[in-house]
Amino acid sequence: MQIQVLCYGATRRHVADDVIELALAEPATVADALNTLASTSNELGELLKQCAVAIGDELVRRNHPLHAGDELALLPPVAGG
Amino acid sequence: MDFNRIQTTPLSLDALLAGTESPECGALTVFSGTVRDHHEGRSVLRLKYTSHVPLAERMIREIEQATCAKFDVPLCRVVHRIGELGIGESAILAIVRSGHRAEAFAALKYLVDQVKHRVPLWKEEFYADGSSAFVTGCCIADEADDAHEHEHHHDHAHHHAAHAHAETET
Numbered sequence: 001m002q003i004q005v006l007c008y009g010a011t012r013r014h015v016a017d018d019v020i021e022l023a024l025a026e027p028a029t030v031a032d033a034l035n036t037l038a039s040t041s042n043e044l045g046e047l048l049k050q051c052a053v054a055i056g057d058e059l060v061r062r063n064h065p066l067h068a069g070d071e072l073a074l075l076p077p078v079a080g081g
Numbered sequence: 082m083d084f085n086r087i088q089t090t091p092l093s094l095d096a097l098l099a100g101t102e103s104p105e106c107g108a109l110t111v112f113s114g115t116v117r118d119h120h121e122g123r124s125v126l127r128l129k130y131t132s133h134v135p136l137a138e139r140m141i142r143e144i145e146q147a148t149c150a151k152f153d154v155p156l157c158r159v160v161h162r163i164g165e166l167g168i169g170e171s172a173i174l175a176i177v178r179s180g181h182r183a184e185a186f187a188a189l190k191y192l193v194d195q196v197k198h199r200v201p202l203w204k205e206e207f208y209a210d211g212s213s214a215f216v217t218g219c220c221i222a223d224e225a226d227d228a229h230e231h232e233h234h235h236d237h238a239h240h241h242a243a244h245a246h247a248e249t250e251t
């Protein structure tokens with residue numbers, strides 16, 4: 001399946017674009033997507049361990065099942081204010 | 082009154098206070114977080130804030146409601162700016178109105194701390210030497226577990242079934 005990954009905060013520094021396309025074998029979970037991304041860069045892999053993940057305006061867990069066309073947002077540690 | 086908690090233009094305290102006056106409230110506390118010109122010994126020229134806006138909007142509203150309930154205060158509001166900010170500009174404005182000052186101060190501190198530590202906002206600093214860096218923040222990965230524990234505490238067997246059940250249960 002094909003999904004899109006939206007890169008927020010410092011995750012953007014480790015990828016080529018704000019939005020990246022990811023192809024995953026079905027069935028796939030959030031953890032599968034993160035593992036695939038982590039395999040592209042050790043630094044990104046370390047940061048992904050600290051990332052929350054959202055689909056739409058919902059935070060989802062690592063075992064959340066993915067569907068084709070999902071937009072997965074990577075949310076690294078936050079620092080507002 | 083509804084308004085965007087995440088804003089792209091300079092924040093207005095007057096706008097945030099509009100319509101909040103209440104004869105039962107003897108206390109109003111206000112916090113403004115403004116952009117500093119230094120961080121950990123480095124000279125900062127400007128900041129850029131970014132956000133996951135849909136999630137941030139929802140979480141700030143939830144934090145406002147939770148703060149009102151926790152401190153038994155009638156009104157809390159927070160707005161946070163995103164985009165590029167210069168030194169001295171306000172990045173966050175928060176207000177609390179309550180009967181007396183003790184709970185107004187306590188609720189305001191809690192409100193600001195919760196927004197800083199939990200809401201998907203990121204701060205990128207631009208330094209005098211031309212480099213930039215994201216400020217190290219708070220990991221919110223456990224928030225997903227907390228949200229699901231709260232919503233689905235009665236049924237962990239199947240995520241979608243549990244979610245549909247939670248939405249129809251009143």
